Amino acid sequence: MKSDVEKLKKVLTRxxxxxxxxxFILALISTILNSILFxxxxxxxxxxxxxxxxxxxxxxxxxxxxxxxxxxxLVFGSYIMDYVSKPRFIFTAVKNYKxxxxxxxxxxxxxxxxxxxxxxxxxALSNDLEVIETGYLEGQFQIISNVISFVGAFALMSFYSxxxxxxxxxxxxxxxTASIFTGNKLEPIERHVSEENIKFSSVLKDVLNGFxxxxxxxAEREILRLLKGKNQELEQSKLARRKVKILVGMIxxxxxxxxxxxxxxxxVWMVVKEYAMTAGTVIxxxxxxxxxxxxxxxxxxxxxxxxxxxxxxxxxxEALAEHHDLGGxxxxxxxxxxxxxxxxxxxxxxxxxxxxDITLRLExxxxxxxxxxxxxxxxxxxxxxxxGMEDYRGxxxxxxxxxxxxxxxxxxxxxxxxxxxxxxxxxxxxxxxTMYKEFSDSKxxxxxxxxxxxxxxxxxxxxxxxxxxxxxxxxGEKQRISIARSLLKHASVLLVDEATASxxxxxxxxxxxxxLEIRDVTRVVVTHxxxxxxxxxxxxxxxxxxxxxxxxxxxxxxxxxxxxxxALYTVAK
Numbered sequence: 001m002k003s004d005v006e007k008l009k010k011v012l013t014r015x016x017x018x019x020x021x022x023x024f025i026l027a028l029i030s031t032i033l034n035s036i037l038f039x040x041x042x043x044x045x046x047x048x049x050x051x052x053x054x055x056x057x058x059x060x061x062x063x064x065x066x067x068x069x070x071x072x073x074l075v076f077g078s079y080i081m082d083y084v085s086k087p088r089f090i091f092t093a094v095k096n097y098k099x100x101x102x103x104x105x106x107x108x109x110x111x112x113x114x115x116x117x118x119x120x121x122x123x124a125l126s127n128d129l130e131v132i133e134t135g136y137l138e139g140q141f142q143i144i145s146n147v148i149s150f151v152g153a154f155a156l157m158s159f160y161s162x163x164x165x166x167x168x169x170x171x172x173x174x175x176x177t178a179s180i181f182t183g184n185k186l187e188p189i190e191r192h193v194s195e196e197n198i199k200f201s202s203v204l205k206d207v208l209n210g211f212x213x214x215x216x217x218x219a220e221r222e223i224l225r226l227l228k229g230k231n232q233e234l235e236q237s238k239l240a241r242r243k244v245k246i247l248v249g250m251i252x253x254x255x256x257x258x259x260x261x262x263x264x265x266x267x268v269w270m271v272v273k274e275y276a277m278t279a280g281t282v283i284x285x286x287x288x289x290x291x292x293x294x295x296x297x298x299x300x301x302x303x304x305x306x307x308x309x310x311x312x313x314x315x316x317x318e319a320l321a322e323h324h325d326l327g328g329x330x331x332x333x334x335x336x337x338x339x340x341x342x343x344x345x346x347x348x349x350x351x352x353x354x355x356x357d358i359t360l361r362l363e364x365x366x367x368x369x370x371x372x373x374x375x376x377x378x379x380x381x382x383x384x385x386x387x388g389m390e391d392y393r394g395x396x397x398x399x400x401x402x403x404x405x406x407x408x409x410x411x412x413x414x415x416x417x418x419x420x421x422x423x424x425x426x427x428x429x430x431x432x433x434t435m436y437k438e439f440s441d442s443k444x445x446x447x448x449x450x451x452x453x454x455x456x457x458x459x460x461x462x463x464x465x466x467x468x469x470x471x472x473x474x475x476g477e478k479q480r481i482s483i484a485r486s487l488l489k490h491a492s493v494l495l496v497d498e499a500t501a502s503x504x505x506x507x508x509x510x511x512x513x514x515x516l517e518i519r520d521v522t523r524v525v526v527t528h529x530x531x532x533x534x535x536x537x538x539x540x541x542x543x544x545x546x547x548x549x550x551x552x553x554x555x556x557x558x559x560x561x562x563x564x565x566x567a568l569y570t571v572a573k
Contacts, residue, residue, distance in 0.1 A: 008104070008317035015100040016093040016137065023092065026085035031141045033078040035148035039156060040071045042287040050280035090137050097132070098125060104320045119202035120319050127197045128312040131190055135305035136313075143302050146295035153291035160281050167266045168285070171259040172292060189241045190308030194315070196234040203230050245301070260289045328405040332414060335492035335522060337399045338363045339385065344394035346380060354380045356547045358394070364492070367516055367523040369535060371568060372544035378526040381544075382495045385524070387411045416491035418499045418515075422482040424470030429453075430462040432470075433484045443488065451484035452514055453477075476507035483514060494518065496525040509534065530569050541565065 017024055044067065047059045059067075105121065157165040207214060207223055214223050267282030339362040346355040355377045362368055370378045383389055384396060387403055396403040398414065406414075424432050433444065444462075448454055456477055470478045479499055486494050496515060500508035508529055515523055516537050525538075535541060535555045543551040543558070543565045551558055551565050558565040 004321040005314070005317045008321050009314055011104075012097060012100060012313050012317055015096040018096050020089060020092045020096065023085050023089040026081060027089045027141060028144070030078050030082035030085055031145050032148060033074070034082060035145045036152065037071070037075050037078060038149065038291070039152055039288075040074075042156075042284050042291075044068060044071065045287060046280040046284035048280070049283050050278050086141065090133060093137050094129065094133055097129070101125065101316060101320070108320070119198050119205060120315075122201050122205075123194060123198045124312070124316045124319070128194050128316070131194070131305070131312055132309045135190070135302075135309035139302050139306050139309070143299065143306070146299045146302065149291040150295040150299070153288040157285060157288055160284065161270075161277060164263065164267060164270065164277070164285055168259070168263055168289070168292065171262045172296060189237070189244055190305070191311055191315075193234075193237045193241055194312055196230075196237045200230040200234045203227060259293050260286055263289050328402075328407050330401055330405045330407060331410045332398060332401060332406050333410075335364050335398060335414060339493065339522065340395075340397040341384075342395045342397070344384065344392055344396060346377075346384065346389065346392040354547050355384075355392070358549060360542065360549060360552075362493075362522055362524060363539075364522055365520055366539040367537070368525065369538040369541045370524065370526045370544060371528075371530065371541060371565065373568070374528075376544040377547040378544055379497050382417065382497050382524065382526060385493070385495060386415055386417055413489075414491060415493045415495060416486035416489055417495040417497065418479065418482045418486065420498045420501045422470070422478040422499070424466050424473065424478050424481060426466065426468045428463045428465055429457065429460070429481065432466055432481050433488060435485065439488060447484045447487040450487055450514075450518070451480045452510070453480050453484055456480070474507075475503050476511060479503070479507075479511050480514070483511070487518065491521070493522045493524070496523065496527075498526050498528055501528060505529075513537075535569075543568070 044064065047064055047067075051059060051061060051064065101121070101124065154165065154168075157168060203226060207227065214220060263285050264282065267277060267285055270277040271279060271282060341358050341360040344355060344358040345353055347353045358381065370381065372378055384392060387406070387408060390404060398406060398411075403411065427436075430444065433447065448457055456473075464472070466472050470481075473481070482499070494515070496512075500511050503511065509531060512525065512527070512529070512531075512534050515525065516534070532555070538555070540552055541555060541558055542549055545564055551561065551563060553561075559569070
């Protein structure tokens, strides 16, 4: 697991520079040029001051003017390079990072993803990404600029006056110490802000998804109190972050003023005492102090921000590494014979077994009803057939091939699932059926007919916007869209997990009847509805109790036995 996280972290970091290296190099060159050119301002001011004060061997005003023109040309050129390269580099880097995260997200296991807190990903692609952009991508150029400024300023100072440079070193000890102390506080604060943002996003998402429940139970006041509390905690963490950043800035500004005044007075004293010091050199030192003190105030904050950003990349890698969907390598186009389960048992962690010694054969093209009381393992059985859980005992075969040997893409091609709560995108009916893929109009028309969607299309049209999670459709219409998806996908196996539980009796009957009319598809239907007319149409009814298969056969056979299925059916009636 640890090695997977480290690999993913490296992959995520590399994405910043994929197809982006030349732009990065140009941005780096412009950063270095800008940092070096800033020293030119200090040198020009020195020469002008010495010329005005009449220092021997100083440059003429004409020479200084020529130098200024050349300097401005270089500055303009470096700024143009910076303008062209740096925004483009960051744009591409952020785009690559997002695309990589989304790509890795799409590789995850269906069922394991359902157990995760999706707010982690929302936070990672919003708040966290802002920190990465400023702290990692932009920060790397700022760090380089500060290092060049700091080293270059000391080099120039040492060239003109080693003695005054020594005084500068003494004046900068305190701000360096203070900057390190305050800068190191930023990393844990950034992580804390990220964590609080996840908590707030998670609660907000739950409230929005469960808005009808909140209203029906008149829990507005309590939910509002909860949201306000989480928002308070989030904003409190942001406040702490702002305070640390302001503190670092205050220390930097105070240190800058103290150091500059100290250098100024020391330089003036050396001029008065005639210690080989000119007025221009004193002004040069005062100017260069900006390149000493500013990096001191910023560098540790920048380094801490970079560490914080790397920590958030690490967090993203950890989330993506969990239950990463690898699967087998075997490609299987269609089910040719049957699905076989041999002595399959399954338990969730240390809990009691949900499935116990299941042996079952599901033949191609036939229909199967799975019935039993709540909690008997019906849904778990379907989830195993979907390939979402691998820590089971026994074997599952598609034809002669173990399910663990089949690639996940191939398995998802073979198997389609209709659940009780069908998810519908805020898109058109056509887009929800095709899942944004390209299909011919004739194919779409065929599945519309088979899924009994013609009336809906006649009324609203294929381009009707369904609304958020299908709010513009009825439950039955959403289920028919789900059936149409499966038919268009042309899956060999259709799993139906109590898809009609929330529908009225008439709609439920029609949906199941439509599913049973589908040909050349193996249909496995978990149902709580024991309608005689429907049950008689199944090729086989599988009855489960306490994680075991206790009976299986056709409706008439099971009724004649007068055992567990008979009892379920009688109670239902």
